[in-house]
Amino acid sequence: MGLMGVTCAAQAQTAGGVLTAIVQPEPPMLMLGLNQQGPTQYVASKIYQGLLTYDAQLKPLPSLAKAWNISPDNLTYTFELQPGVKWHDGKPFTAADVVFSVDKFLREMHPRARPVINKYLESAKAPSPTTVEFKLKEPFSPFLSAFVVDNMPMVPKHIYEGTDFRTNPANQTPIGTGPFKFKEWKKGSHIVLTKNPDYWKKGQPYLDEIVFRVIPDAASRAVAFEKGDVQVLRGGDVDNVDIKRLKALPGVESTTKGWEMYGPLAFMIFNERKPPFDNVKVRQAVMHAMNRKFIVDNILFGMGKVATGPIASSTMFYDKNVPNFEFNLKKARALIAESGVNVGATPVKLVAFPYGSSWDRLGEYTKQSLEQIGFKVDLVATDAGGWAKRTGDFDFDLTFNFTYQFGDPALGVARHFMSTNIIKGSPFVNNQGYVNKKVDELFTTAAAARQPDLRQKLYSELQQILVQDVALGYLFELEYATLSRGNVKNLVTTGIGLNESFDSVYIQKK
Numbered sequence: 001m002g003l004m005g006v007t008c009a010a011q012a013q014t015a016g017g018v019l020t021a022i023v024q025p026e027p028p029m030l031m032l033g034l035n036q037q038g039p040t041q042y043v044a045s046k047i048y049q050g051l052l053t054y055d056a057q058l059k060p061l062p063s064l065a066k067a068w069n070i071s072p073d074n075l076t077y078t079f080e081l082q083p084g085v086k087w088h089d090g091k092p093f094t095a096a097d098v099v100f101s102v103d104k105f106l107r108e109m110h111p112r113a114r115p116v117i118n119k120y121l122e123s124a125k126a127p128s129p130t131t132v133e134f135k136l137k138e139p140f141s142p143f144l145s146a147f148v149v150d151n152m153p154m155v156p157k158h159i160y161e162g163t164d165f166r167t168n169p170a171n172q173t174p175i176g177t178g179p180f181k182f183k184e185w186k187k188g189s190h191i192v193l194t195k196n197p198d199y200w201k202k203g204q205p206y207l208d209e210i211v212f213r214v215i216p217d218a219a220s221r222a223v224a225f226e227k228g229d230v231q232v233l234r235g236g237d238v239d240n241v242d243i244k245r246l247k248a249l250p251g252v253e254s255t256t257k258g259w260e261m262y263g264p265l266a267f268m269i270f271n272e273r274k275p276p277f278d279n280v281k282v283r284q285a286v287m288h289a290m291n292r293k294f295i296v297d298n299i300l301f302g303m304g305k306v307a308t309g310p311i312a313s314s315t316m317f318y319d320k321n322v323p324n325f326e327f328n329l330k331k332a333r334a335l336i337a338e339s340g341v342n343v344g345a346t347p348v349k350l351v352a353f354p355y356g357s358s359w360d361r362l363g364e365y366t367k368q369s370l371e372q373i374g375f376k377v378d379l380v381a382t383d384a385g386g387w388a389k390r391t392g393d394f395d396f397d398l399t400f401n402f403t404y405q406f407g408d409p410a411l412g413v414a415r416h417f418m419s420t421n422i423i424k425g426s427p428f429v430n431n432q433g434y435v436n437k438k439v440d441e442l443f444t445t446a447a448a449a450r451q452p453d454l455r456q457k458l459y460s461e462l463q464q465i466l467v468q469d470v471a472l473g474y475l476f477e478l479e480y481a482t483l484s485r486g487n488v489k490n491l492v493t494t495g496i497g498l499n500e501s502f503d504s505v506y507i508q509k510k
Helices: 038-044 095-109 113-120 141-146 218-226 240-247 281-288 294-298 328-338 357-372 384-391 437-448 452-468
Strands: 018-022 052-054 059-064 065-070 076-081 121-126 131-136 180-186 189-196 209-213 253-254 265-270 304-306 348-351 375-382 398-403 473-476 484-485
Touching: 059 065, 059 384, 065 484, 076 095, 095 113, 095 121, 095 131, 113 121, 113 180, 131 484, 141 437, 209 218, 218 240, 240 484, 253 281, 265 281, 281 328, 281 384, 281 473, 294 304, 294 357, 328 384, 357 375, 357 398, 384 398, 437 452
Parallel strands: 018 209, 348 375, 348 398
Antiparallel strands: 052 059, 065 076, 076 131, 121 131, 180 189, 189 209, 253 484, 265 398, 265 473, 304 473
């Protein structure tokens, strides 16, 4: 199975049927403008839409915008919207919704879009109901890459304008323009989306419903797929140790495509506001104490590679020539001694990352590794909502996360390190409290630069600094496999994979 967006247009799609998948872990909410955790993106991307989507080479494709134009000075971006689009409550979707979404809602609420909008967007206007014009304060090279659904989802102005976005009742019954409407959420059991009969693409979607089942235990999720109770497994749904066996089942197809936009990269987040992790030598010691190749080989079962820094090796402007923190306990203990910090004086709160047993084992391994060099570690269990709150409130000493790169460091990487993005309430910003004016300047200059060679030079310098400072503890690049039953077609069609709308997905009749 591969990228099939173009070739399948000629196939005979079958209308009808229910696609059953898994959402793991259960998301805290489905309002994509407020929450962008992986499970929320997976489900809510069928409800909400962005202006654009992106192919496997990350070139823009039409979504709610059918065409776009960039002025010669790269300061004005004009989008022409699709005609006849309606919100799920029947109200028309217009350029005024786009202006409200970008200039009001996302400017205030979205952890990734917010820094881009606030830094670069001069104005957003709607010259006509189907035309939107964005003017930038200064050139921003990756601006056209910023309109993917999970980065800039369109939200309905008539429902949110003049309200408290965080507490609006519609957050519980999300209303978008997508091919599927929210139908039911039985907490702890399932989420059901149903076909939008007024979807703007005539004849689509093909599926009647999508059911996302909540199955807390990884082994039970694998069994559900084996028995045919679910037809799709997303990366992380089952333990990596089960992937090889499930791939070999009759009638099962698999692919690792569909992650080109994201290039997921995992890291440790140190709370750098207080001891012991306010000391760079302590953070460097932790990196030497972690055997990252062991983690990839034995905890991820080979599905990934050791990360060298903040930019994934599959992403533009990656530079492998950075300081190397090889596994070396002797060096780790020496750095602890140099730091002068008594790391055993106070137990470290390691907030577990609640995304499955691989992360559970990583938490246990990290606790063991740190205790080998003198730390005392309390491993704190939590659920997805609890992790997001604690991390967003900076209520941790150490935790894990993984980041999506979004095709350009200015979109997916800078937000974790810019001092202007230390903002309480979101787990996807500079949660560690890293402050470095030189880094701020380099990210700002690199984002505005037009020449690729200059951008590479600036991002290479950034990678040197961020690795040496251990601004985050870079662990590994994740490789995800999507498994599906062979009669499920058009599942992975673009560079955003299973975060697509699923408007062209169909179940082939036997």
